Amino acid sequence: MNPSKEPTFDAPIPGQSLTGELGSKPWEKPPKLNTVNEVIENYMPAFEDKAMVTEILNQMESGIPIIPIVNLLIRAGVMDGDHTLDTGLLAAPVLIEMLINVAEASDVKYKIGNETKKNVEPSMSAIALALRDFDDVEEETTLEEEVMEASPMEPPREPSMGLMTKRGEEDGI
Amino acid sequence: MSQHIIKMYNKIDAQIRKAPTNTSVKSNGLIPKRDSSDEDADIIHYIKQLRKMREGNNESK
Numbered sequence: 001m002n003p004s005k006e007p008t009f010d011a012p013i014p015g016q017s018l019t020g021e022l023g024s025k026p027w028e029k030p031p032k033l034n035t036v037n038e039v040i041e042n043y044m045p046a047f048e049d050k051a052m053v054t055e056i057l058n059q060m061e062s063g064i065p066i067i068p069i070v071n072l073l074i075r076a077g078v079m080d081g082d083h084t085l086d087t088g089l090l091a092a093p094v095l096i097e098m099l100i101n102v103a104e105a106s107d108v109k110y111k112i113g114n115e116t117k118k119n120v121e122p123s124m125s126a127i128a129l130a131l132r133d134f135d136d137v138e139e140e141t142t143l144e145e146e147v148m149e150a151s152p153m154e155p156p157r158e159p160s161m162g163l164m165t166k167r168g169e170e171d172g173i
Numbered sequence: 174m175s176q177h178i179i180k181m182y183n184k185i186d187a188q189i190r191k192a193p194t195n196t197s198v199k200s201n202g203l204i205p206k207r208d209s210s211d212e213d214a215d216i217i218h219y220i221k222q223l224r225k226m227r228e229g230n231n232e233s234k
Contacts, residue, residue, distance in 0.1 A: 037215060067182070071175050092178045093185045093216055097223040104227055114179045 026081030033083040039091040042082060043073065047098055056099065057108050065113030066103075070095045189217055189224075 023029055033039050046052050059069060073095060074088035083091075096112065103110040122130075 040219060067175050067178050071178055074178075075174070089177055089181055090216060093182045094219045094223070096178075096182055097220050097227075101223055101227050101230075105230055112182075113175070114182060 027078055029081050031081060031083045031087070033087065036087055036090045039077070039083045039087045040094050042077070043091070043095055043098075046073075047102060053102055053106075057103065057106055060099075060103055060108050060110045063111070065111040066096050066099045067113030069099065185213070185216055185220060188213065189220060 033042055056069060060066065070092050074085070074092060077083050077088055078085050100110065100112070
């Protein structure tokens with residue numbers, strides 16, 4: 001047995017999360033911030049924190065799009081019990097715009113993460129499928145050629161002009 | 174989750190780009206109708222302000 005595929009028992013038992021007391025986790029309590037405005041105002045000071053902004057800019061420079069960063073911020077807020085997931089989602093566009101502003105102010109190249117791919121390169125599986133289809137077509141054509149070679153077309157019979165030839169055969173009927 | 178954020182951002186972006194239309198109907202009842210346009214309006218307002226700030230910064234560069 002492959003050692004990497006051995007089952008690991010160092011994981012929570014299914015349903016373990018339901019055994020804790022209700023309300024013991026921050027996200028199980030009522031959120032501290034209830035409106036979108038409050039959520040946005042909660043995040044604004046984070047963009048004034050130099051250390052935090054530097055960290056985010058480093059991530060953007062390394063090629064991470066803005067949307068996953070915002071996703072992380074929102075999830076952290078939900079885990080801390082600051083706000084619910086839906087108010088976080090509503091505030092997300094504002095956070096994206098804030099991060100764009102921060103990136104442009106410090107001349108950092110950024111990707112938002114909602115860009116649609118125009119020239120999508122075919123995946124390896126698509127290439128393999130296309131090659132298999134091509135091989136099938138080639139095999140079919142070679143088979144057809146072999147069949148054609150094996151049974152060449154019979155040349156047209158010339159009407160026999162002998163004395164014993166039937167009338168119909170002579171006329172080609 | 175990221176997909177939801179992308180959808181949300183694209184929706185708000187499209188609303189900002191198109192001409193403003195006010196289709197919300199105010200109810201006369203004691204309990205006001207739940208209207209998502211109020212929350213959207215706040216978000217749109219924030220985003221417009223942020224974009225204005227960005228344009229101003231880019232022009233001053």
